[in-house]
Amino acid sequence: MELKLEPLEGGVTEAKGFRATGISCGLKDGGYKDLGIVYSQKPCETACSFTNNQVKAAPVMFDLARIENKISAVLVNSGNANCLTGKTGDENVLEMARLTEQFLSLPEDSVMVASTGVIGRKLPMDRVTYGIEKICKMVKSESDIKNFSHAIMTTDKKPKNVAYEFKIDGKTVRVGGSAKGAGMIKPDMSTPHATMLVFITTDALISKSALQSALKDAVDTTFNRISVDNDTSTNDSVFLLSNGMAGNTEITEDSETFSIFKEVLAKVCLGLAKLVVKDGEGATKLIHIAVKNAKSENDAEKIARAIADSYLVKTAVFGQSPNWGRILAAVGYSGARFDIAKVRLLMNDLVIFENGDVNKANESRAGGEMISPEINLTIDLNLGKADFEVWTSDLTCDYVKINANYLS
């Protein structure tokens, strides 16, 4: 079956029956929006992916206990991570869900909660309570993707929305998502890192197990392959909600349509993942690292991640310096199998190193390539058939300034 995919402008509100909005309730200074909600007119099958950090924020523990439930809304606050907040934190997240259920007349246990912001501060529940009442009233009748996008931001500079429309058996189906995340990014969720929060909705009718399987695959090849600073957050969460309102024949793991759904979902996730890296704290470059022809995928992954995590490679890219020596030094300490005599290193399309030696002519040309906002590094090991790719950002003075001052 051929896939005709239409990109849409919006994000989490593009699928039928979903609304979202955002307000300020006083968690952030300066009147910035800090409380958001995603709401579905019909209860949703849900698949989630949470941080693998052993220190998990209260809302993550809370959502994990609701993972089998039908979900109608996800409430999200920024400005406070509700993490390492003890028993009070657990009580507060329960109260947030309970109030949302009450004000939206939803069944018990049908709301999930996400938080991002400073760790170790208790939520000011008087402000949160007031905010929940207000936002629930609003989302019953209106939807505003811009306000939602701003409500989930912390150090983000830009809203991050991706959505696509396609057909299944003549029915229009949409998958769309909105994300936040700029620092503390290296998703390692049994599926992402940052605090990265991702909200994806679809009106596809799809079985719960197919939804879970599709999300796991999509997260593994997108959010789990980006890194800004190699710190795994306590709050990373990806929510995928499907309300079935597109009216398509149900997608199951056995149906022909499953691979199409997976492809679209992966495209939404990759789009959002790249937006997160591009908006990485202080970032000026998107760096794509592709390791090719390794002995094993594990070897390819080790090398890709060693380069992506190297302070020296990331500062060199910031300096627009084609410092291939630092890249090969990272290959060397990655722990992967390789033979330096067989390694080919490319910067964008220029071969910089092969047959154990530098290509002098291309090295001087590479200076020009480094001015580009997107840098492709290809490391061809010529040893086997396994590939791995990751995306990262450069390491800049602004990254240091942002994080020297931000309490997160």
Add this chain to the structure above:
Amino acid sequence: MELKLEPLEGGVTEAKGFRATGISCGLKDGGYKDLGIVYSQKPCETACSFTNNQVKAAPVMFDLARIENKISAVLVNSGNANCLTGKTGDENVLEMARLTEQFLSLPEDSVMVASTGVIGRKLPMDRVTYGIEKICKMVKSESDIKNFSHAIMTTDKKPKNVAYEFKIDGKTVRVGGSAKGAGMIKPDMSTPHATMLVFITTDALISKSALQSALKDAVDTTFNRISVDNDTSTNDSVFLLSNGMAGNTEITEDSETFSIFKEVLAKVCLGLAKLVVKDGEGATKLIHIAVKNAKSENDAEKIARAIADSYLVKTAVFGQSPNWGRILAAVGYSGARFDIAKVRLLMNDLVIFENGDVNKANESRAGGEMISPEINLTIDLNLGKADFEVWTSDLTCDYVKINANYLS
């Protein structure tokens, strides 16, 4: 046996029979010193420790082949790493050793070589040859620790010298060392990272196997526990030369005096390791991280290194912010076993977190502590009996600036 230890002012030239000096031969721009030599009047038993990076510079491969030899001199250049330089690189290092042997009238295969600087550039051998002739003449009659210290520097701001004197059976014995290293620091040598180069000399008479065993232990607990930027260099090397000129009864692994020698050597190594971290590129703080009472040493190490490698912890310390949430987030993703309810976190002597919650009073006091140039972070897991400690520096705008511009 009680150890009376006298600190000395110098480094690699304090032990009897050793001389060192440095000159400029034109590898660095601006006439800075870039060629150094350590020379012993008697051939030395030698123990070495080299980078575990699979990409090893030509001099490292060269020295590895001479590891069993008696060594009389180590020639070292800065400004060029002679790494990833193909066959020419191998030929050049052999020529450097051969010339040194010739000009100092030393037996064949009795010289080792070390290099640090830019990766992937061939050495200008005309300048190097001229320099070797000049420095060999000088070191026959004179010694200048200051010139040597400057000749081995790259981005270092300060010379790094540590030496001690003690008595064995009435004989005065000295152990002294000189080091360079500021960036690309995370020694992982079957023993250090950076390019870190360390030259240690002793006039003790000691068996080769005792010398090797003492160095391995000392490197494991000192150079292998420091990290500036988590990049492992292709050129890291530690040289330990003993010429026996103190006239003591030979130290062997069975002799009573071995533990004394080991203690002094470890003190020299720890002193140098701390100087390397303090002079870390752009660093403003020395951070000591002690993990206590873990289930296993491996758990303790995972946590200590996760904190030491965290961009967010390092930028917070630079910002003088007592951001304990980032520290516990790193504990969480370290992969080590812990129970957050049992964890006690101290900044200097202040308990910041215990019983699953922040100590609010101490948290506000901690702001004052963060002004100190040395920050101690203690993570007591209260789970077992294993400890591990590491030293690192903060991550600053100057680090980024230095590495965005430096070709290494």
